[in-house]
Amino acid sequence: LSGHVRKGISLGQSWFVVSLVGVCIGLNAAIISIVTAWLSDIKMGYCSDGWWLNQQFCCWEVEGDEVDGCESWKPWTTVSLGRWIIFIGFASALAFVASHLVRSLARYAAGSGISEIKCILAGFIMQGFLGFATFFIKSITLPLVIASGLSVGKEGPSVHVACCIGALIARLFEKFSRSQGHLPCLYKANSALSSSPTGKTREIVTAASAAGVAVAFGSPIGGVLFSIEEMSHTFSIKTMWRSFFCALMATFTLSAMNPFRTGKLVLFQVTYERDWHFFEVIFFVILGIFGGLYGAFVVKFNLQVAAFRRKHLVNHGVTEAVMLATLTAVIGYYNRFLRLDMTAMMAILFRECEGGGNVHNLCLSSSQWSISFSLLLATIIRIGLVIITYGCKVPCGIFVPSMAIGATFGRMVGIMVKALQQNYEKSGMFMSCVPDVPCITPGTYAFLGAAAALSGVMRITVSVVVIMFELTGALTYILPTMIVLLVTKAVGDFLGTTGIADALIRFNGFPFLEKEDHAYNVAVSRVMRTDLLILPDRGMTVKDLEDLLTSTAVKGFPIVSTDGSRKFKGFIDRTEIKYVLERVRNTRDIPQSTTCIFTTQDYDTDSVEMEPASFDADEDLQEGLFSSTLSDDGVNFSPWVNRIPMTVAPQLPLEIVMQLFKRMGPRVIIVEDHGVFAGLVTVKDVLKFIATEKLDHGPSWDERGGL
């Protein structure tokens, strides 16, 4: 019975933890949104009704287009030059504070964090990356950075912040933290379903990443898909469901907080009245190609900037950020599309011309050339700014800047197509347009351009479709969106672009196997490490063992039989050895000459069949094990030896070993030749091999998933 109660509690705890994570993410996102909106407006002026109001709330009662305020909203000065200087001054100051906080308190708060989280979810350990300092500093610097006007988005960092919340809360709860403890291997083998000791925490972090995207875009299902397509390493229905639940809780909380007082989750609600025409597909293809090229271009040059930064700017993070903010403000102030907040700008660009969409003369035929030029300029300048800014030492995401670039370019194409159609109304191509009725909606081109650029730089497709239409509600444009993304993907594949997150993983040399499978035509025996420190199953003294531990930093040791046949007996982690030695020392004094026993016959084949109750592996049980640990023969490590790690034959092709790593998630794979220990392989070995051998090529078009 007690087992049932325990199970019930543990289950309730799971629900509770995920809910709590979701709610916290929602709250945090709401606060960040409110602060960001206020800080963004403070650059231009202040509210005379109350300093804490941003322009929108200050002018709440006043109807009108959103370009320039109301009476209560006072600009800092009426002198144009003065405004410009104050604008720049605020931008630099905000960037300074943000980068200084990051530099002095939490260096991991810099960047978007998506690459690192991908690695963490794949099993890589980065102490502190999901810690409290990172969470706190990233949360408070994010509004500063966005308000500073730097060409960076808050979506990537939001995901990182969300993952921090997930990891922090998960760690608070015993259930999740216990799974990281030093359980004897027998229990681990039994509870190995989540395929790694930190499996539970990882699942929570995956769910949190979904919630992060969900609140950043107001797109709960898009978040779930993003966590599947981009973040999670292995896919399971359970993780998907957890992500769904977490995203729901977060979005619901955000929606209840209602930070924008619009009652909408949708960031840029548009309802396109007109359907699309088949002839437009050729223009959609242009947008798709732009997306692909943009992605390739940005990834390539951003990596070069990153290399430059690593070489020359390591200790100048603050200066760099301030310079960039100043530069952005100086350049951006005089282009109407650059000066505006990127989200606000997209909302304007996505609009239909009918019904108040003619902001900034976007819809006037007479100004079509000047507007197009202005949009083109905004596109080009923004691309340059994104390339130099993304990756600097403040929290920065690339989602929204990419979408903004796509939107300006798309709107430009849209305006040009509209002009074309109006001038050649009679031509065969535009036959399907009804005369004297608007036919082309430039706003949809902006929308599709945004989707293309986002997909081009991240190399994700399905999530982008869902995010885009959760963002806007433009359901009739789902087929065009898919067509555009198809072209974007084809172009990206053709150019061999990797997504920016994966490119940065490679650049930083994190141990991460890409999701796609490649064929290397190499057996695992060529990759495995054979120069290993091996423990004999019997005969080693405690002193030998301790000397070994001090002389090396190796994380785990294979155990082989002492009879010279090198029969493989098991694997033990360094931490487990240290833990057992320490516990034993606490119990009683042991002489240095005590022998260490790594295998006994007691734990035989059937010993894994235990009562479910014993799973819980609580302290009592561990005590029991410890009392049997010290026999007259010596220190018995065998309960902590993993006798059934994943083993493969030396002839197995490398790609299957890589699949095993990816799909089953072991930390090491033992190579065993008919029972004889041959070597050991880890993800790092595989990556080192791939990097050093420079195996003929990168993955081919086909292999990268180009159908």
Add this chain to the structure above:
Amino acid sequence: LSGHVRKGISLGQSWFVVSLVGVCIGLNAAIISIVTAWLSDIKMGYCSDGWWLNQQFCCWEVEGDEVDGCESWKPWTTVSLGRWIIFIGFASALAFVASHLVRSLARYAAGSGISEIKCILAGFIMQGFLGFATFFIKSITLPLVIASGLSVGKEGPSVHVACCIGALIARLFEKFSRSQGHLPCLYKANSALSSSPTGKTREIVTAASAAGVAVAFGSPIGGVLFSIEEMSHTFSIKTMWRSFFCALMATFTLSAMNPFRTGKLVLFQVTYERDWHFFEVIFFVILGIFGGLYGAFVVKFNLQVAAFRRKHLVNHGVTEAVMLATLTAVIGYYNRFLRLDMTAMMAILFRECEGGGNVHNLCLSSSQWSISFSLLLATIIRIGLVIITYGCKVPCGIFVPSMAIGATFGRMVGIMVKALQQNYEKSGMFMSCVPDVPCITPGTYAFLGAAAALSGVMRITVSVVVIMFELTGALTYILPTMIVLLVTKAVGDFLGTTGIADALIRFNGFPFLEKEDHAYNVAVSRVMRTDLLILPDRGMTVKDLEDLLTSTAVKGFPIVSTDGSRKFKGFIDRTEIKYVLERVRNTRDIPQSTTCIFTTQDYDTDSVEMEPASFDADEDLQEGLFSSTLSDDGVNFSPWVNRIPMTVAPQLPLEIVMQLFKRMGPRVIIVEDHGVFAGLVTVKDVLKFIATEKLDHGPSWDERGGL
């Protein structure tokens, strides 16, 4: 160079095959839609302007509500009783033709096919299930069945038809069929990335299933998610992308064909003007509970009906179908919500009351009680009909009937909530409603009820959200939809319901490992088979081998060393042995006493490292291998022996073995104890063990993914 050209061609072929599959699925769906619409209307009358026009096209020019036609549309008779009889007569006749065709020409065309396809995608082989006869008969009987008015949907069968198209086209192309050929194992190991010989075809079938859902609902992204959440066994980004592309092609084709002349993909476009209120969440919870109960109820009783059918009605498929159709027509004729086509009915129920939504007096407060009663009756009767109808020997799906049931129930709840709000306008609960303005939208309750029922019976969540909002475009209701599905899932988990597809898989005893992982606390050594026919690596004569093959139907043989140590040497398939023997016989006469050699030293560790070019494994190369097959020593089978199948240790817990089956997809796993052959395990062994041991319980709430 030739390798590159070949690769290019093969790549082009992949694209081409997937496109072709998508286009064919779209065409087929368009034809089925048109025929179904015409056949459904023919029960009531005919078009005097042309017999080939259905009511909609016949009355195309005439405006008005869609309940009762126009002048050109003539009912068969003006006598009410006569109409009733003709209606029933048509229904029975259509059901008779459909069931007779299925019975005599393609028995696999019966049912929805989703369960079977899930098994096929997991590696189970069902000859003919995706064959031409199945495709053709299912395509032509589907409109008949839908038109007969049986409480079945066309979505499940559409997926089956789509998968048939995928499999047929894939088989047409050498590339896909070749992967099923008798390649020497060396090549297989190298090209094992798709983890099974029929991997390519399976990927195409997965993509086709996405396209099937996409065209059935006009929901391309919903289709992709359905293929991930429900159909595919292992998830990969590549498969996701292929599904995306295939669904896009299919939907685009369907959209270009425009079978309904509405220019919309969206089946029931609704734009809910009013947002939802937080107090409505409690009513949403009721809908969610309904969904969960409905699912549990239908799955339970439908299985009992299936058992009854198997026992008593095996040879009365045609009679059964005709009886059911007659019964449905007799009962349904007098309830306005049962008589209508289910899709048309849902379109009406989803509507807002404003702007012509008051069809059948659905919105009149004065008739709210009679309408509610009518809806309740429709709900109850339809549930009964679905339980007895789903699974009868005609093509039948359960998606749309479930949604229809949910919609009638939901609308009823909605009407009641509206009445409640109007009577207690002043109560605290309805505070957030603006006075004298409509507050509750009963149509949204119908929408949410449909989502709940669909999710309850299929046990899918994320796909349902996306399908529902691709169906309607009701983006503002995404949070309520998620809340409802959350409750539905919780109720379903609490009641221990499995999705109907999985329940039928179990009922039919197909070898299928469920996606969720359970802990069994058993080592693989207890599950493995040890009473095996084992081949010695040397010393067997051709006669021995042939005798063995005739005496047993076993599909594959482990090979062990002859020296008595039972060292494991490899595994060979029955088909490979037969193939080699046959080929060798064709080359020259071999005496019965020739020895068979299964292992040589030639193919050693490094032999897997071959030039990529040799992958293509074309005929020349095979010839070369064959010439070396017959040496003086005997027949050399070694190139066909898989020396590196997946092996595990006997102590490995069963659940990890199950994960290996699911994630890596091998057909057999060898159990090897330090190099010594111990046994062999297949999915069937695992399932047999689970079934016979009746391991304590079904999966627990937690294990089933209840967070």
